Amino acid sequence: MQYEQGEPNELRHKFWRAMTQSSFVMLQLDGDQDSAAPMTAQLDKDANSAIWFFTGRNGRFAAMGSATATYQSKAHDLFCRFAGVLSEETSRDRLEMQWSNFVEAWYPGGKDDPNLLMMRMDLGDASIWSGDLGALNTARMVLGMEITDKIKGGFAEVNL
DSSP: OOOOBOOHHHHHHHHHHHHHHOOEEEEEETTEEEEEEEEEOBOOTTOSSEEEEEEETTSGGGGOEEEEEEEEOTTSSEEEEEEEEEEEOOOHHHHHHHOOHHHHTTOTTGGGOTTEEEEEEEEEEEEEEEEEOHHHHHHHHHTTOOOTTTOEEEEEEEEO
16 A cells, blocks of 8 residues: 655644544563553543553563554554653652553552552654545455555654
């Protein structure tokens, strides 16, 4: 599939909108390729270029540092690779804001679980791909027909 250069602000907006529908990413420490694991990004619509993750102090992500995440939207029409830096989030207010029953299910000791580590990922550069195949183009692909000029979408390199 070929991607046309997309409008960066539009693709950035599509990315954030898609993340509110499904906030699961594949996260990996840049210095440890074996660390790749699915994680749930904790979002804040008022945050400026940051997302949060909950993890264990005894896990690989506790090393923190430079990391890369990959994302696929729930509708499979938007993909993103983004970079950032993981650091410990020490704000109790932020912990209270991001805490939920879904998070609590992983930490039997609750918000004061000694193994709980809340990380902030300060976001940097991202590559975003967007493409809507649609039913007709999917049928064309099944038949082996060319579709490269028929896909609506785009690609942009942006700063999140």
